[in-house]
Amino acid sequence: MSNFNLLKIGKLSIFSISLILLCLISFACMREKDREEKITQPIKIYTSLFVLENLTKQLIPHGEIESLITKGADPHNFEPSLKDIQKLYTANLVIYLGDTDVDRWIDKIKDELLQKGVKVLRLQDFLPMSRYTASEELDPHVWLDPLMTMQIIKIIKDEIIALNPKEKNLVEKNYLFYKEKLENLDKMYRETLLNCTLRDVISSHEFLNYLALRYNFNPHFIVHEPEDEPSPKRIKFLKDFVKKNKIEYILTEPEGEKITKSLMAEAKLEALIFDTYHKKTEKEYLSVMEENLQSLSKALKCKGNNEK
Numbered sequence: 001m002s003n004f005n006l007l008k009i010g011k012l013s014i015f016s017i018s019l020i021l022l023c024l025i026s027f028a029c030m031r032e033k034d035r036e037e038k039i040t041q042p043i044k045i046y047t048s049l050f051v052l053e054n055l056t057k058q059l060i061p062h063g064e065i066e067s068l069i070t071k072g073a074d075p076h077n078f079e080p081s082l083k084d085i086q087k088l089y090t091a092n093l094v095i096y097l098g099d100t101d102v103d104r105w106i107d108k109i110k111d112e113l114l115q116k117g118v119k120v121l122r123l124q125d126f127l128p129m130s131r132y133t134a135s136e137e138l139d140p141h142v143w144l145d146p147l148m149t150m151q152i153i154k155i156i157k158d159e160i161i162a163l164n165p166k167e168k169n170l171v172e173k174n175y176l177f178y179k180e181k182l183e184n185l186d187k188m189y190r191e192t193l194l195n196c197t198l199r200d201v202i203s204s205h206e207f208l209n210y211l212a213l214r215y216n217f218n219p220h221f222i223v224h225e226p227e228d229e230p231s232p233k234r235i236k237f238l239k240d241f242v243k244k245n246k247i248e249y250i251l252t253e254p255e256g257e258k259i260t261k262s263l264m265a266e267a268k269l270e271a272l273i274f275d276t277y278h279k280k281t282e283k284e285y286l287s288v289m290e291e292n293l294q295s296l297s298k299a300l301k302c303k304g305n306n307e308k
């Protein structure tokens with residue numbers, strides 16, 4: 001073999017080795033990059049209701065969290081599109097209430113979601129929910145009671161940690177921070193509603209049951225669900241009832257005018273806005289609940305209520 005050939009083989013070998021090394025390094029780098037992307041990829045959660053989106057974001061603000069309810073839609077008559085349903089299959093976790101009129105459509109696809117590896121959190125299985133008085137159905141309005149909301153965030157917190165234990169410290173910290181705010185909200189409700197002249201409140205639709213049970217007042221409603229028409233018989237009954245009990249106000253969601261106007265006219269009542277937090281909004285849950293307390297304490301004629 002000539003010197004020239006030896007040199008050539010040597011050069012070739014160095015080249016080959018370099019190439020192999022380069023490949024190995026870039027492969028290792030690629031693997032490392034892949035791994036990092038997997039770790040830093042945010043957890044993807046879909047919720048049925050906007051309030052569940054808002055509460056989940058308090059726990060894991062950097063997560064990809066979205067509710068399926070479209071802007072302006074009322075969950076009581078929300079129909080998901082095929083696209084909405086398909087979205088759920090791309091999630092790590094789906095959170096909903098359960099067999100209620102606002103999100104039972106998820107019950108129908110729950111098994112399929114589980115088969116596809118999507119975790120499903122059905123709050124009804126962990127929460128002490130009760131039935132409506134006007135029907136046999138489960139009453140979904142749990143979030144209007146601050147202490148039920150406290151239970152909800154605990155259940156969601158445990159589920160997120162089980163799904164992603166690396167986030168445990170951060171999620172626990174966020175949970176304790178928000179839990180304290182809910183404790184303060186509950187304290188504010190207790191203190192404001194401690195000394196009231198009335199015990200009965202009328203709302204546009206049947207959304208006050210959990211809140212009334214918690215703070216010891218009697219809830220009444222004009223219609224059961226927001227899409228119902230008020231019946232003349234019900235209006236007549238309530239007209240007599242408000243007169244007898246010196247009721248001056250109706251609590252209503254901002255869009256409840258068509259429900260409240262006949263009773264307001266017949267019984268000379270005023271409407272007070274109570275945001276039921278059904279629809280997508282820019283407002284935060286706690287501030288909405290503080291505003292609601294103002295309306296509630298005015299309706300119940302509470303002593304601590306400063307007329308503004």
Ligand SMILES: [Zn+2]
Binds near residue numbers: 141206207276278
């Ligand atoms: Zn409702």
